[in-house]
Amino acid sequence: MxxxxxxxxxxxxxxxxxxxxxxxxxxxxxxxGTGGETLEALFLGTRGGNAKYMLELMGFALQGNVDFRKNYFPNDPDYLDTNIQQSKGFKETMLLMGLEYDKLITQLQQSGTFFSMRTIGHMLWDTTLPGMLGYFAALMYNQNNVAAEASP
Structure with missing residues (x-):
C-alpha cells in the first residue's frame, strides 16, 4: 500500500x-488476489486490438444506465415516444448530430499519437481501459461533486 x-x-x-x-x-x-496481471489487457492496443472488449464493457455501462432510468419511478410517463422519434425535426437533429460527431472524431484524430510504440518512451503513453471505462460509466450519471445536494 x-x-x-x-x-x-x-x-x-x-x-x-x-x-x-x-x-x-x-x-x-x-x-x-492476483488481479489483472496481463498488462496488454488493460489497454485498447496500438492497433485497437482490444476494441471488442471495450465495446462490450461500454455496452454494460450503457445498459446499466438505461435500466437505472427505466426502474426509477417506472410508472412515470416517458418524455420520448415513437411519434417524437419519427418526426422530421428529430430525424434532422439526429442526422446533424451524426455529421457533427464525425467532424469531432476527425478533429480528435489530429491529437498526439500516445498509443503508438513510437511515443512509449516519452512522458506519457496510452490511456488505460479501466480509466476510460470508468470515466464513460460515471459520465452517464452526470456526477456533481460541487454541490452536496446533487453529489453522489
Missing part, C-alpha cells in the same frame, strides 16, 4: 483503506 514516506500521503492512504474496509463485502472493490 505504501509507495511514499510522506506523512500526509500515508495518512490519506490509511484513511482510504479504512473507509473501504468499512463497506459491506459486496460493495468493496476487490483489492486482494
Amino acid at each position: 505504501q509507495h511514499t514516506d510522506k506523512k500526509h500521503s500515508v495518512h490519506f492512504a490509511e484513511a482510504l483503506l479504512k473507509s473501504h474496509l468499512s463497506q459491506p463485502e459486496e460493495k468493496r472493490i476487490k483489492l486482494e
Whole structure:
C-alpha cells in the first residue's frame, strides 16, 4: 500500500483503506488476489486490438444506465415516444448530430499519437481501459461533486 514516506500521503492512504474496509463485502472493490496481471489487457492496443472488449464493457455501462432510468419511478410517463422519434425535426437533429460527431472524431484524430510504440518512451503513453471505462460509466450519471445536494 505504501509507495511514499510522506506523512500526509500515508495518512490519506490509511484513511482510504479504512473507509473501504468499512463497506459491506459486496460493495468493496476487490483489492486482494492476483488481479489483472496481463498488462496488454488493460489497454485498447496500438492497433485497437482490444476494441471488442471495450465495446462490450461500454455496452454494460450503457445498459446499466438505461435500466437505472427505466426502474426509477417506472410508472412515470416517458418524455420520448415513437411519434417524437419519427418526426422530421428529430430525424434532422439526429442526422446533424451524426455529421457533427464525425467532424469531432476527425478533429480528435489530429491529437498526439500516445498509443503508438513510437511515443512509449516519452512522458506519457496510452490511456488505460479501466480509466476510460470508468470515466464513460460515471459520465452517464452526470456526477456533481460541487454541490452536496446533487453529489453522489
